[in-house]
Amino acid sequence: MTVVLEQIFNGFQLGFVYALIALGYTMVYGIIRLINFAHGDVFMVGAFLGVFGYTSWRLPFPLAILVSMVMCAVLGVTIERAAYRPLRYAPRIAALISAIGVSLFLEYFCSLKFVFGPNYRVVDRPFAVTSFRVAGANVSNIQVIVAVVVVVLLALLQYMLFHTKIGKAMRAVSQDHDAARLMGINVDNVISATFAIGSALAAAGGVLYAVAYPQIWPFLGIMPGLKAFTAAVLGGIGIVPGAFLGALIMGQVDVLSAAFISSQFRDAVGFSILILVLLVRPTGLLGSRQPEKV
Amino acid sequence: MKRGTAVVWALLLVASLVLTSGCAKKPAEQPGAQQPQEKIIKIGMIAPLTGDVKTFGESTKNGFLLALEETGNQVAGYKIEPVMGDDRNDPTEAVNVATKLCTQDKVKAIVGSVASKCSIPVSEVCEANKVVQISPTSTNPRVTVDLGRRKTYVFRACFIDPFQGKVGAKFALDTLKAKTAAVLFDQGNDYVIGLANFFKDAFTAGGGKIVAWEAYTKDDADFSAVLTKIAQKKPDILYLPDYYNKVSLIGKQAREKGIKATFMGGDGWDSSELDFATMEGGYFTNHYSAEDPRPEVKAWVDKYQKKYGSTPDALATLAYDATKLLLKAIENAGPDDSTKIRDAMQKLQMDTVSGKISFDENGDPIKPAVILQVSGGKQKYIATVTP
Numbered sequence: 001m002t003v004v005l006e007q008i009f010n011g012f013q014l015g016f017v018y019a020l021i022a023l024g025y026t027m028v029y030g031i032i033r034l035i036n037f038a039h040g041d042v043f044m045v046g047a048f049l050g051v052f053g054y055t056s057w058r059l060p061f062p063l064a065i066l067v068s069m070v071m072c073a074v075l076g077v078t079i080e081r082a083a084y085r086p087l088r089y090a091p092r093i094a095a096l097i098s099a100i101g102v103s104l105f106l107e108y109f110c111s112l113k114f115v116f117g118p119n120y121r122v123v124d125r126p127f128a129v130t131s132f133r134v135a136g137a138n139v140s141n142i143q144v145i146v147a148v149v150v151v152v153l154l155a156l157l158q159y160m161l162f163h164t165k166i167g168k169a170m171r172a173v174s175q176d177h178d179a180a181r182l183m184g185i186n187v188d189n190v191i192s193a194t195f196a197i198g199s200a201l202a203a204a205g206g207v208l209y210a211v212a213y214p215q216i217w218p219f220l221g222i223m224p225g226l227k228a229f230t231a232a233v234l235g236g237i238g239i240v241p242g243a244f245l246g247a248l249i250m251g252q253v254d255v256l257s258a259a260f261i262s263s264q265f266r267d268a269v270g271f272s273i274l275i276l277v278l279l280v281r282p283t284g285l286l287g288s289r290q291p292e293k294v
Numbered sequence: 295m296k297r298g299t300a301v302v303w304a305l306l307l308v309a310s311l312v313l314t315s316g317c318a319k320k321p322a323e324q325p326g327a328q329q330p331q332e333k334i335i336k337i338g339m340i341a342p343l344t345g346d347v348k349t350f351g352e353s354t355k356n357g358f359l360l361a362l363e364e365t366g367n368q369v370a371g372y373k374i375e376p377v378m379g380d381d382r383n384d385p386t387e388a389v390n391v392a393t394k395l396c397t398q399d400k401v402k403a404i405v406g407s408v409a410s411k412c413s414i415p416v417s418e419v420c421e422a423n424k425v426v427q428i429s430p431t432s433t434n435p436r437v438t439v440d441l442g443r444r445k446t447y448v449f450r451a452c453f454i455d456p457f458q459g460k461v462g463a464k465f466a467l468d469t470l471k472a473k474t475a476a477v478l479f480d481q482g483n484d485y486v487i488g489l490a491n492f493f494k495d496a497f498t499a500g501g502g503k504i505v506a507w508e509a510y511t512k513d514d515a516d517f518s519a520v521l522t523k524i525a526q527k528k529p530d531i532l533y534l535p536d537y538y539n540k541v542s543l544i545g546k547q548a549r550e551k552g553i554k555a556t557f558m559g560g561d562g563w564d565s566s567e568l569d570f571a572t573m574e575g576g577y578f579t580n581h582y583s584a585e586d587p588r589p590e591v592k593a594w595v596d597k598y599q600k601k602y603g604s605t606p607d608a609l610a611t612l613a614y615d616a617t618k619l620l621l622k623a624i625e626n627a628g629p630d631d632s633t634k635i636r637d638a639m640q641k642l643q644m645d646t647v648s649g650k651i652s653f654d655e656n657g658d659p660i661k662p663a664v665i666l667q668v669s670g671g672k673q674k675y676i677a678t679v680t681p
Binding site for chain 2 (some may be wrong): 006007009010013014032060111118119120122129130138139203207212213214217219220222223254255256258259262263266267
């Protein structure tokens with residue numbers, strides 16, 4: 001039993017990180033119906049900046065996360081300005097292709113020698129790893145830190161969406177751009193804010209990922225990005241709680257299928273579940289006819 | 295990286311296949327006409343100069359260039375023009391680079407690649423173009439022989455994985471007195487799969503028990519699930535047949551999950567970027583040790599140290615040996631005809647730094663392996679095992 005519990009903790013660690021990426025996918029989709037493929041790469045940039053923050057720039061770890069989040073927010077807004085805004089009224093496929101372009105650009109630009117370089121870097125953790133026992137199962141301090149940071153960020157996001165003006169504006173824009181504009185909402189600013197928030201969350205996820213699995217390189221965002229996108233679809237794309245739920249499920253499926261079925265079938269199991277869910281509920285687990293989108 | 299470009303790569307691959315099949319006949323008519331006036335012979339090198347195993351590529355390049363430099367960049371009266379290729383440890387990229395070297399640069403021979411998963415597709419390109427290939431360090435059997443078919447232009451300067459796996463398993467059983475082992479391998483890498491399988495076979499044949507057989511993929515960073523599982527089984531040995539970057543990451547997480555097993559692995563560990571602190575006490579099989587008392591080794595280590603300021607690893611040593619073997623074959627056969635170079639290579643017998651080399655009918659050399667231990671931030675020589 002303790003083994004199962006320990007594996008579930010492992011699954012939560014992974015799922016929480018997926019959740020931070022999935023939220024960005026889902027928020028952007030909810031607002032402008034765009035699958036932002038560059039999101040996984042923003043996550044990668046966040047990981048690098050966070051690690052530079054507490055190593056080269058000698059910032060305390062929480063500040064390093066913040067700095068990385070702010071810088072990635074700026075990056076997200078820049079991407080939106082440069083690559084998506086000019087295509088706002090073009091056919092949707094154009095923006096999608098543009099997103100793939102941005103993704104490849106970030107990967108290969110960051111691979112250049114004078115940016116991050118194409119090689120793997122071993123990450124020095126900002127603190128030593130210790131583990132203690134909860135109900136007989138091993139829990140590491142990293143798992144606790146990941147959980148705490150993610151829950152705090154989620155609470156902040158939830159507060160922002162439902163108790164601030166900008167949150168209200170986002171919800172309005174997600175329902176109807178034109179009506180929102182008639183109500184005096186600056187739609188462009190709201191979209192920029194969405195990108196900023198989504199990218200900042202991905203950056204936080206990146207830093208946590210780098211600390212939890214201490215090795216980084218410029219293509220690190222591809223697989224977690226895909227998994228998080230899957231999670232967002234699984235939960236119902238465009239729905240914030242759905243992305244969180246989907247990410248937790250993906251994390252558990254990843255870990256539990258490797259642990260109790262076979263590590264060789266792990267990804268097959270995860271993606272089969274996605275297909276099954278979509279066959280039964282095409283809008284995802286929490287999707288409905290009148291979804292509350294953000 | 296993989297998504298958007300997939301279509302482009304597929305097109306390139308088709309184009310390169312068309313090109314290679316079209317050019318297969320050319321070398322027979324061209325060399326005589328072109329080379330004598332210029333007196334230049336081009337020799338290609340393919341290695342992962344960037345990416346996840348970049349220290350392998352750097353060492354290989356160092357060994358290759360040092361071997362050329364020693365001959366004054368001359369062989370059989372021809373000036374050698376080296377052509378470098380970077381495969382980034384990616385099989386698709388390796389095929390592109392090999393095709394470019396064979397059809398565009400028209401190299402006579404290629405030294406490379408390093409990883410088996412790259413050397414196997416490269417060997418097909420070389421075979422089709424009748425370009426002699428010698429891989430310094432690709433240990434998977436399929437590099438020279440695939441499905442019972444010997445690739446006649448392909449050689450290597452290292453032992454092969456059935457031997458390496460057996461040496462590792464025997465050492466675990468006899469010297470470390472291990473009874474149980476867990477194996478964790480990358481299911482998309484020919485080298486890793488091969489080594490894992492050969493270790494498993496030899497370990498069970500010797501009376502040991504494999505208690506966990508777990509796979510992962512190249513992009514995985516989270517090994518918590520399988521490691522938690524392995525920690526319950528308390529194996530004596532955790533066999534990690536992957537490259538230095540991956541085993542460092544897995545090793546770290548394994549210790550954090552409370553796994554006390556002795557780590558073991560293969561020649562993929564040999565890098566200055568291995569996480570020595572994490573892998574402390576682990577053993578791995580390798581091609582050569584800088585601490586080997588033979589005079590050839592000492593001379594080589596001094597030479598390398600003088601030029602590059604560091605101790606040569608097995609990658610550099612074998613690249614040096616492979617290049618020397620190739621140059622000797624070219625000298626014996628003359629630089630004009632690839633087929634003659636190939637025949638001279640097959641007959642070669644030579645003392646190299648990593649041991650006396652002659653090729654069996656598969657183009658694989660018969661030579662000993664060494665066992666090294668990660669100890670105090672360095673590699674410690676433990677034993678030499680002859681086949």
